[in-house]
Amino acid sequence: MSTMPAAIYTREHYLNASYGWKSWLLTRDHKRIALLYLMSITFFFFLGGAFATMVRLELMTPKGDLFEAQTYNKLFSMHGIVMIFLFLIPSIPAVLGNFLVPIMIGARDLAFPRLNLLSWYLYIIGGVFTLWAIVAGGVDTGWTFYTPYSSLFSNTHVVLTVLGIFITGFSSILTGLNFIVTIHTMRAPGMTWFRMPLFLWSHYATAIIMVLATPVLAITLVLVGVERIWHVGIFDPAIGGDPILFQHLFWFYSHPAVYIMILPGMGVVSELITTHARKRIFGYSFVAFASLAIAFIGFLVWGHHMFVAGESQYASLMFSVLSFLVAIPSAIKVFNWTATLYKGSVSYDAPMLYAMGFIGLFTIGGLTGLFLATIAIDIHLHDTYFVVAHFHYIMVGGMVMAYLGGIHNWWPKISGRMYPEGWARLAAGIVFIGFNLTFFPQFVLGYLGMPRRYYAYADEFQVLNVMSTAGASILAVGYLLPMVYLIWSLKYGPEAGPNPWNATGLEWQTLSPPPPDNFEETPIVTEEAYNYGPHRRASV
Amino acid sequence: MDLTVAHQFDDAEQQQEASTLGMWIFLATEILFFGGMFLGYTIYRAMYPQEFAAASRHLDVVFGTVNTAVLLCSSLTMALGVYSAQLGSRRMLALFLGLTMLLGAVFLGIKFYEYYQKYEVGLIPCAGFTWAGPNPNQTSLFFVFYFIMTGMHALHMVIGLGLMTVLVLLTRRGRFTPSYYTPVELGGLYWHFVDIVWVFLFPLLYLIDRSS
Amino acid sequence: MSEAVIERKTYFFVWAVLLAFLGVTVGVAYIHLGWLNPVAALSIAVIKAVVIMLYFMHLRHSARLVWVFVGAGFVWLGIMFVLSLGDYLARSYLPKPTTWLP
Numbered sequence: 076m077s078t079m080p081a082a083i084y085t086r087e088h089y090l091n092a093s094y095g096w097k098s099w100l101l102t103r104d105h106k107r108i109a110l111l112y113l114m115s116i117t118f119f120f121f122l123g124g125a126f127a128t129m130v131r132l133e134l135m136t137p138k139g140d141l142f143e144a145q146t147y148n149k150l151f152s153m154h155g156i157v158m159i160f161l162f163l164i165p166s167i168p169a170v171l172g173n174f175l176v177p178i179m180i181g182a183r184d185l186a187f188p189r190l191n192l193l194s195w196y197l198y199i200i201g202g203v204f205t206l207w208a209i210v211a212g213g214v215d216t217g218w219t220f221y222t223p224y225s226s227l228f229s230n231t232h233v234v235l236t237v238l239g240i241f242i243t244g245f246s247s248i249l250t251g252l253n254f255i256v257t258i259h260t261m262r263a264p265g266m267t268w269f270r271m272p273l274f275l276w277s278h279y280a281t282a283i284i285m286v287l288a289t290p291v292l293a294i295t296l297v298l299v300g301v302e303r304i305w306h307v308g309i310f311d312p313a314i315g316g317d318p319i320l321f322q323h324l325f326w327f328y329s330h331p332a333v334y335i336m337i338l339p340g341m342g343v344v345s346e347l348i349t350t351h352a353r354k355r356i357f358g359y360s361f362v363a364f365a366s367l368a369i370a371f372i373g374f375l376v377w378g379h380h381m382f383v384a385g386e387s388q389y390a391s392l393m394f395s396v397l398s399f400l401v402a403i404p405s406a407i408k409v410f411n412w413t414a415t416l417y418k419g420s421v422s423y424d425a426p427m428l429y430a431m432g433f434i435g436l437f438t439i440g441g442l443t444g445l446f447l448a449t450i451a452i453d454i455h456l457h458d459t460y461f462v463v464a465h466f467h468y469i470m471v472g473g474m475v476m477a478y479l480g481g482i483h484n485w486w487p488k489i490s491g492r493m494y495p496e497g498w499a500r501l502a503a504g505i506v507f508i509g510f511n512l513t514f515f516p517q518f519v520l521g522y523l524g525m526p527r528r529y530y531a532y533a534d535e536f537q538v539l540n541v542m543s544t545a546g547a548s549i550l551a552v553g554y555l556l557p558m559v560y561l562i563w564s565l566k567y568g569p570e571a572g573p574n575p576w577n578a579t580g581l582e583w584q585t586l587s588p589p590p591p592d593n594f595e596e597t598p599i600v601t602e603e604a605y606n607y608g609p610h611r612r613a614s615v
Numbered sequence: 616m617d618l619t620v621a622h623q624f625d626d627a628e629q630q631q632e633a634s635t636l637g638m639w640i641f642l643a644t645e646i647l648f649f650g651g652m653f654l655g656y657t658i659y660r661a662m663y664p665q666e667f668a669a670a671s672r673h674l675d676v677v678f679g680t681v682n683t684a685v686l687l688c689s690s691l692t693m694a695l696g697v698y699s700a701q702l703g704s705r706r707m708l709a710l711f712l713g714l715t716m717l718l719g720a721v722f723l724g725i726k727f728y729e730y731y732q733k734y735e736v737g738l739i740p741c742a743g744f745t746w747a748g749p750n751p752n753q754t755s756l757f758f759v760f761y762f763i764m765t766g767m768h769a770l771h772m773v774i775g776l777g778l779m780t781v782l783v784l785l786t787r788r789g790r791f792t793p794s795y796y797t798p799v800e801l802g803g804l805y806w807h808f809v810d811i812v813w814v815f816l817f818p819l820l821y822l823i824d825r826s827s
Numbered sequence: 828m829s830e831a832v833i834e835r836k837t838y839f840f841v842w843a844v845l846l847a848f849l850g851v852t853v854g855v856a857y858i859h860l861g862w863l864n865p866v867a868a869l870s871i872a873v874i875k876a877v878v879i880m881l882y883f884m885h886l887r888h889s890a891r892l893v894w895v896f897v898g899a900g901f902v903w904l905g906i907m908f909v910l911s912l913g914d915y916l917a918r919s920y921l922p923k924p925t926t927w928l929p
Contacts, residue, residue, distance in 0.1 A: 177623075182623065183622065183623045184622075184623035185623065186623065186624075186633045186637065187633075187637060188621075188623060248644055252637055252640050252641060252644075253637075255636075255640060256633050256636050256637045256640065257633075259633075259636060259892060260629055260632050260633040260636065261623070261624075261629070261633070283899075286640055286643065286644055287643065287644070287647055287899065287900070287903045288647075289644070290644045290645070290647040290648035290650075290651070291647050291648070291650070291651045291907065293648055294648050294649070294650075294651035294652055295651060297763075297767075298651075298652075298655070298763070301759075301763060305740070305741035306741055307740045307741050307755070307759045308740075308752075308755075308756075308759070309655070309756070309759055309760075313752075314752035314753070314755065314756070315659075315662070315663065315750075315752050315753040315756060316659075316756065317658065317659075317662075319914075320654075320655055320658055320911075323654075323911045323914065324651050324654065324655070327651075327907050327911075374903065374906055375906065375910065377910075378910065378914065386914050387913075387914050387915075387916075387917035387918040388917075389913075389917035390910070390913050390914035390917050393910075393913070394910075592622075597625075632890065635889070635890075635893065636890070636892060636893060636896070639889075639893045639896050639897060640896050642897075642900070643896050643897065643899060643900030643903075644900075646900035646901065646903075646904055647900065647903060647904060647907070650904040650907060650908075651907075653904075654907060654908060654911055657908070657912070658911070658912070658915055661912075661915065662915075676853065680849065680853050683849055684846060684849060687842065687845045687846060687849065688842070690842075690845075690879060690883050691838060691839070691841075691842040691883075693883070694833075694838045694882075694883040695835065695838060697885075698832065698833070698835060698838065701832050702832070800885075803883070803884070804884055807879050807880070807883045807884045808884075810879060811875075811876045811879055811880070814872050814875045814876055814879070815869075815872045815876070817852075817872075818852055818856070818868035818869065818871070818872055819868070819869075819872075822852065822853065822856035822864075822868055823865075824864065825856040825857050826856065826857055826858055826859035826860070826864065827859070
């Protein structure tokens with residue numbers, strides 16, 4: 076622990092280059108904007124977690140005894156809406172992407188810094204509208220807003236909520252646009268596409284999805300809002316409207332959205348594995364192209380959410396086959412990460428622990444997706460806890476662990492301080508155990524037939540539900556620990572230096588924390604991305 | 616130091632390349648945004664062809680055609696505006712921007728008059744919708760999409776007028792030169808896109824079945 | 828600037844073409860062609876859109892990358908249309924079940 080005044084206090088960097096709330100709220104520095112996002116996203120994460128806590132408390136007993144039915148509907152709806160739109164979709168891209176994309180390509184900032192700031196404000200405004208809706212009583216439609224319930228019958232604050240999500244959607248679109256233009260036009264000399272870290276390939280693929288899918292969500296929400304406000308029955312079967320049309324439009328965005336909620340995590344994992352196994356990635360171009368393939372094929376599979384909704388069987392068949400296809404690039408990535416670990420010099424730091432957890436849990440989540448993509452099985456499993464477990468394995472076991480791993484991995488770069496490794500490893504372990512205890516029983520519950528979104532269930536499901544709630548409480552501890560020690564490290568953590576992991580990548584060639592323009596002078600890239608190996612000299 | 620080049624860019628060329636690409640990507644998002652409405656329209660038209668055809672005949676073809684011509688002219692004036700900017704002709708640029716705005720305003724005027732006419736005869740789905748023919752409900756779906764699609768288009772036109780206003784103000788301040796007129800170019804791209812949306816809206820809404 | 832300057836007369840020519848196609852669209856709409864009517868209307872709309880993009884929007888002289896993103900917008904729109912309409916069109920292919928299977 077350092078007792079000398081840290082160089083962090085004396086050298087100019089992005090954190091101390093200017094002071095005052097205006098210098099933060101009107102900043103154009105992508106690094107500061109990333110931190111603004113970090114704080115707001117953390118708030119929404121814990122808000123979504125609070126809703127989850129209430130859900131899991133209710134589910135400890137088979138009867139609906141803690142909340143009324145409609146209240147319970149609101150709880151799981153708000154949990155989903157907050158976690159998906161206000162936490163997961165922005166998470167890695169808005170925090171780590173914003174911070175690292177310019178640095179990793181050797182640029183001074185993103186292509187459109189003011190648009191970046193606007194993105195954050197749109198996110199906040201959308202979040203405020205959603206919060207307003209929550210405080211006013213929330214929505215009970217599920218995060219999926221299926222019509223005609225959401226557009227005609229629900230008595231809750233649908234319009235306010237969809238307005239909030241609509242605005243947040245533009246935040247997403249602008250972030251994606253910024254990333255695409257930046258990566259195309261602002262790479263440093265020598266930084267060819269195939270010398271870019273895979274983090275950038277993943278974020279590029281994510282940005283494509285953000286840009287092409289989110290507008291469809293926007294118009295869908297507009298249609299729901301219009302139907303509610305003016306009672307015009309766009310999706311009302313009584314006047315000839317088609318609720319399935321809503322589902323097509325909704326899932327055209329929301330399925331690719333789940334790839335927005337995993338691709339950045341995969342990008343992080345590629346970095347964590349290579350850094351902490353000190354080995355070049357196995358099959359770089361396969362991983363790079365797999366990211367693009369996931370993004371593209373991900374647009375072709377949305378109908379697998381509608382197998383039992385009245386979709387034609389031929390269409391369902393097509394969507395099923397395409398859904399199998401999308402598993403292939405994901406599997407390629409898992410193989411390649413595992414192969415990278417083989418004969419690597421693995422250090423079991425917290426980032427590596429999170430990355431390994433990701434690989435295992437994402438694999439389980441992904442494989443169970445194949446179960447659901449099989450129409451015959453889906454008939455039985457649709458709308459059961461099997462689905463809930465499936466997507467939580469990917470989004471929480473996958474993306475959230477990647478997010479935490481990334482925060483730890485780049486914490487030294489962002490803050491200039493090292494976090495306490497012992498506590499971090501402990502927290503990673505607690506998260507892993509808590510996660511599995513929470514969600515593995517849900518696979519069993521779903522297979523046994525427990526429906527999702529129900530607050531009361533058959534008595535024989537109670538044991539598994541109690542296990543799940545117990546796991547959730549452990550998981551909560553695992554998530555709270557980093558809050559404590561990361562903040563602690565800001566004051567008491569040892570100074571990190573430019574490259575504490577001795578990793579490759581342009582971000583590690585500059586100071587920690589970086590200067591406002593990222594580099595003292597524009598770097599020139601002459602090596603491939605993961606240039607580890609016996610001939611590589613330590614750079615620190 | 617060239618004050619028109621933002622600090623994150625290395626030179627004016629990189630800035631122009633990035634800005635242009637950015638605007639085109641934004642327009643691609645707009646294609647998907649309007650596309651959702653076009654999809655809904657397509658599906659309902661396929662489900663209720665008779666009702667949609669009958670409803671379409673209640674739209675005023677003359678107004679629709681005139682409006683289309685007005686927008687096509689405004690695209691011409693916009694393109695000539697960009698041309699003037701390329702040649703550094705400030706007065707002509709301001710003139711063409713003004714003409715574009717004028718034509719845009721004419722379009723909106725006609726549009727809102729059409730809306731008012733629809734209100735008077737009871738063809739607005741939430742405001743006293745009355746339909747003498749068969750299947751009023753399915754027919755009302757046509758008008759729902761008519762108002763939403765043209766309304767969304769009109770909203771984009773209003774935003775376009777706002778952009779043009781900003782461009783006129785910047786032109787008067789002498790901001791644009793032959794080596795820097797990117798905002799004019801980008802404003803033009805947006806304007807032409809909104810025109811293209813109307814080019815599709817017009818036949819799909821006004822010309823479903825005029826031969827009966 | 829590296830932008831090519833298109834001649835004014837090209838703009839006027841394009842404008843005349845657009846107005847001419849407008850006339851054709853309206854005229855053809857009054858002739859009964861059955862299923863060809865919407866085909867004609869959409870085809871003309873597509874031609875007008877392409878012409879506006881190529882000349883008024885300078886797409887003809889734009890970078891290849893811009894072409895890719897314009898194309899992507901339309902391809903993705905196509906994906907949305909084809910797969911959604913595929914569902915609707917295929918709904919009638921299989922007969923509705925008349926008895927429940929045990």
